[in-house]
Amino acid sequence: MSKAEDGGAPAPGPDGARLRAVLAQLDAMHRWRGWVWQPGADPFEIIVGAILVQNTAWTNVERALDQLRAAGAMSIAVMDRLPAEELEVLIRPSGQYRQKARKLRAFLDLAGAHGGLRELLAVPKDELRTTLLGTWGIGPETADCIVLYASKQPSFVVDAYTKRVFSRLGLGPGEDAAYGSWKHFFEAALPSDAEAWAAYHALLVLHAKHLCRKRAPLCGGCSLRGVCPSAFGR
Ligand code: SF4
Incomplete structure (x- = not known):
């Protein structure tokens, strides 16, 4: 290695x-x-964007992010309580919305299992990347985006x-x-x-x-x- x-x-x-x-x-x-991802950007918003941008253009993601913000759902606590159907409607502009709602759900569960988003993102990068790759709907590019931009590790x-x-x-x-x-x-x-x-x-x-x-x-x-x-x- x-x-x-x-x-x-x-x-x-x-x-x-x-x-x-x-x-x-x-x-x-x-x-x-x-x-689009400035150094001070909210880590959760970065992660949601990294998942929603799969197989679509960023302009479509922006529309979904706007809808999530307008609904007050751009926080891990609020999104965690949203029924799947409501989350699907909000992220619909990003395409493959049912699948992506499941991916977001899988990520929320992962963060919950680690005691919260802050705790998850504090995991050392190699372990974090492996953990993310073991999560449904997260491939290498999305995992690296999360490690680099949300966890700020190389x-x-x-x-x-x-x-x-x-x-x-x-x-x-x-x-x-x-x-x-x-x-x-x-x-x-x-x-x-x-x-x-x-x-x-x-x-x-x-x-x-x-x-x-x-x-x-x-x-x-x-x-x-x-x-x-x-x-x-x-
Ligand atoms: S093909 Fe080469 S020269 Fe042309 S835009 Fe790309 S990097 Fe630049």
Whole structure:
């Protein structure tokens, strides 16, 4: 098991310098756009968002979050008492609402079993991640989002945007590689830093949405085009 996998602080790997150079460029291109999960955001709201965003766009999640807030249900105590049907109606804009209501229920039960949300989020990151992965409806990406953004412990989040951007740049284990391979690629190469990793994930999402789009990427506006083997129209 590598240091990254067993929770120790990994030494920067051979790709560390190149990765950091790419991430610095992303920061220069996109930090001004801001991000939905600010450092002071409510951990429970982050978790609800991380579950509701599965298989849908963030704009749909925002509508569901607005409905939860308007109903006064954006707290673990209130949501815990909501009948399943009421919760389903409130989160309906996020799609797959019955399944997602069950996932939220499973998370509420998990928090309850640990004595509350604060206690759950205080569990050391590797144990917390394993616990989350053992909870119905929580996969690796959602678990890492919760560990990184709600618990504020370093656990690199990988998503389709991350794979696309780095594969186009000729970095990483390949777009079809397993989640764990990508996670290890970043965690072995970058110093363990929850705040920095939270910003990196946000920057990657912004880059993939605004410039490195799936179809017709806007390479002309990308400051990485000089080092990107996939750049269009160079
Ligand atoms: S140059 Fe184009 S393909 Fe390469 S990272 Fe930038 S937007 Fe993506």
